[in-house]
Amino acid sequence: MEFLFASAVGILTAAGVYLILRKRTFPVILGLSLLTYGVNLFLFATGRLMVNAPPVLNKYAEVAYTDPLPQALVLTAIVISFGMTAVVVMIALGAYLSAKDDQIDMVEDTTRAGDDA
Amino acid sequence: MNHLLIAPVVLPAIVAPFTIMVLRHHLSLQRIFSLASVIALLAITLVLGAQAADGTVQVYELGNWPAPFGIVLVLDRLSALMLLLTSGLALAVVLYAIGSGWDARGRHFHALLQFQLMGILGAFLTGDAFNLFVFFEVLLIASYGLMIHGGGTKRLQAGVQYVVYNLLGSSLFLFALGTLYSVTGTLNMADLAVRVGELPADDTALLRVGAIMLLLVFAIKAAVLPLHFWLPASYANAPLPVAALFAIMTKVGAYGILRMYTLVFGPEVAATAGLIGDWLLPAALLTLAIGAIGVLGAREIGRLVAFGAIASMGTLLVAIALFTPQATAAALYYTVHSTLAAGLLFLVADLVMERRGGDIIAQRPMAQTGLIASLFFVGAIAMAGMPPLSGFVGKLLVMDAARGHDLVWWIWAVILVGSLITIIGFARAGTEIFWKSHDASHIREPEPEVPVDDAQAQPEALAPSAPTLPFVACFGLLAGLVLLTVFAGPMLDYTNATAAQLFDPDIYIDAVLKRAEQ
Numbered sequence: 001m002e003f004l005f006a007s008a009v010g011i012l013t014a015a016g017v018y019l020i021l022r023k024r025t026f027p028v029i030l031g032l033s034l035l036t037y038g039v040n041l042f043l044f045a046t047g048r049l050m051v052n053a054p055p056v057l058n059k060y061a062e063v064a065y066t067d068p069l070p071q072a073l074v075l076t077a078i079v080i081s082f083g084m085t086a087v088v089v090m091i092a093l094g095a096y097l098s099a100k101d102d103q104i105d106m107v108e109d110t111t112r113a114g115d116d117a
Numbered sequence: 118m119n120h121l122l123i124a125p126v127v128l129p130a131i132v133a134p135f136t137i138m139v140l141r142h143h144l145s146l147q148r149i150f151s152l153a154s155v156i157a158l159l160a161i162t163l164v165l166g167a168q169a170a171d172g173t174v175q176v177y178e179l180g181n182w183p184a185p186f187g188i189v190l191v192l193d194r195l196s197a198l199m200l201l202l203t204s205g206l207a208l209a210v211v212l213y214a215i216g217s218g219w220d221a222r223g224r225h226f227h228a229l230l231q232f233q234l235m236g237i238l239g240a241f242l243t244g245d246a247f248n249l250f251v252f253f254e255v256l257l258i259a260s261y262g263l264m265i266h267g268g269g270t271k272r273l274q275a276g277v278q279y280v281v282y283n284l285l286g287s288s289l290f291l292f293a294l295g296t297l298y299s300v301t302g303t304l305n306m307a308d309l310a311v312r313v314g315e316l317p318a319d320d321t322a323l324l325r326v327g328a329i330m331l332l333l334v335f336a337i338k339a340a341v342l343p344l345h346f347w348l349p350a351s352y353a354n355a356p357l358p359v360a361a362l363f364a365i366m367t368k369v370g371a372y373g374i375l376r377m378y379t380l381v382f383g384p385e386v387a388a389t390a391g392l393i394g395d396w397l398l399p400a401a402l403l404t405l406a407i408g409a410i411g412v413l414g415a416r417e418i419g420r421l422v423a424f425g426a427i428a429s430m431g432t433l434l435v436a437i438a439l440f441t442p443q444a445t446a447a448a449l450y451y452t453v454h455s456t457l458a459a460g461l462l463f464l465v466a467d468l469v470m471e472r473r474g475g476d477i478i479a480q481r482p483m484a485q486t487g488l489i490a491s492l493f494f495v496g497a498i499a500m501a502g503m504p505p506l507s508g509f510v511g512k513l514l515v516m517d518a519a520r521g522h523d524l525v526w527w528i529w530a531v532i533l534v535g536s537l538i539t540i541i542g543f544a545r546a547g548t549e550i551f552w553k554s555h556d557a558s559h560i561r562e563p564e565p566e567v568p569v570d571d572a573q574a575q576p577e578a579l580a581p582s583a584p585t586l587p588f589v590a591c592f593g594l595l596a597g598l599v600l601l602t603v604f605a606g607p608m609l610d611y612t613n614a615t616a617a618q619l620f621d622p623d624i625y626i627d628a629v630l631k632r633a634e635q
Contacts, residue, residue, distance in 0.1 A: 020281070020285065025277060028281055029281075032281065032284050032285070032288075035285070035288045036288060038288075039288050039291040039292055039295070042291075042292060042295050043291060043294075043295045043298075045295075045299070046295040046296070046298045046299035047298075047299075048299075067302075069298070069304075070295075070298065073247055073294075073295075073298075073304075076247070076251065077291055080251070080254050080287075081287075083258065084254070084258065084280075084284055084287070087258060087261055087280065088277070088280045088281060088284060091261065091265060091273060091276050091277055091280055092277050094265070094268075094273045095270070095273035095274045095276065095277050098268075098269075098270040098273050099270045099273070099274060104277060104278065104281070105278075106271065106274045106275060106278070106350065
């Protein structure tokens, strides 16, 4: 299981980094999502991998429990990454509609920095 | 517990949603509430600063949970100083935004600003590494909104880059925190410090990985050389009053480095001992160099100031990288100086931009040239570190602190040559903008008026007839710089005490973990 888990984190991260290095906004946003998936899985693993163990102490029976803190951290991280993905999608859409182009890098032009009257 | 301690986080957190929900359609009420909130923040941080000045470390346990289990806010001298700096800068920015009508050019300026303040102030106060991440996200998500405030193609494109880059940084932050958690089993900073100290010496490979990733995260925020690319495009294309507020955001990165590397990965931790000095110092020197060269090469006033900010970050990080109490005291003094100077210059750049466009070429003279020119020159003198202003004192302190270091000649050479190049760059730009514009032979055709693309914009706010408030804000920041110069002695006493407190982390740890009572 450790091998599967580690390779999943590794592949997600590698694919995410690859996509982030692309030139258009859509792959970059996808890459960011993959990267956050990778991070979230990684955070799970920081509390040691355990199967069939609840993240709470049980006072009635001697059962093993897994570290609850990483689960709380992952929950926070998921919410934040969702919000951030929504924000970046909105800004990228705005930039695309405004510039008629979804290149991630800015075209060097001679007009000055813009429509910022 | 002292409930005033959490007020800097709670107050903007209440004002911001209130502004969105109740005052959405009342710009003047928004302004009043925003201004009142910032003034109240300044008062609160003044009181907190006075409380922290005697060297006690105050701890606020949220929900009354004891330290390693619950989240804590911690107020020590360093936090108090940064809080005060933030609220002071915020007051100037709010005054400027109101006076110049920037807050009318898009929606929710004041709400976003309050959220951003909440994030920054929280990041300075928190004593928990994961909480630091959360406050980072709060301040970043507000900064995304502020960055594209007012709209425009170029700004949106720069905004996409800025957001993507910062999201990458956030992912890296999570990786770093996960690694640290897997090694130590805690994320409370004081508890981390204890556990890191107890770690067996041959079992620290993962810890080093985590420490380096954390350093990278803070380096991204602080715009250290190989990771600085986001800054010029973002700051130059952001609304310039917002960029002035962002001047404190790079300091959040510097604060993170200072906090984590004095408390958790202190000088006595063998595993990470050489990290700061060996890696950060060359990067900081290169940052300073590239900032100075960028100032010389900038063709647009926003970029000019952005590169100036990078150069001053370089100086600041050199001082941090020297990693002695004396150098840290110098770094803190320089932090205050460079935040005020960068804030002032961004505001002045906006004054220029509003009146004649941002290009550094000779154009027709603009209104109030004399006043703006003097502000620009004073700001440039401060930023470049020429006497008589505080930049000079700060650079002198940094260079004095470098005296015993192996690379002292390199450090001195880079700082001095960097200052020279910076002053040449600013002088060239200032001549072109303010003096050549009076020489008729240089005047080029003025650019056509760029139409306002935001229907929300209110015409009377866009063309303020007698805008005194922007100048009040600029002179306020200038007064801060002058005060910093005049009271350099008492200020240095304070930063020395702060550095001493930072390099004796037991005070902090005892206060947070309540070890003294056990």
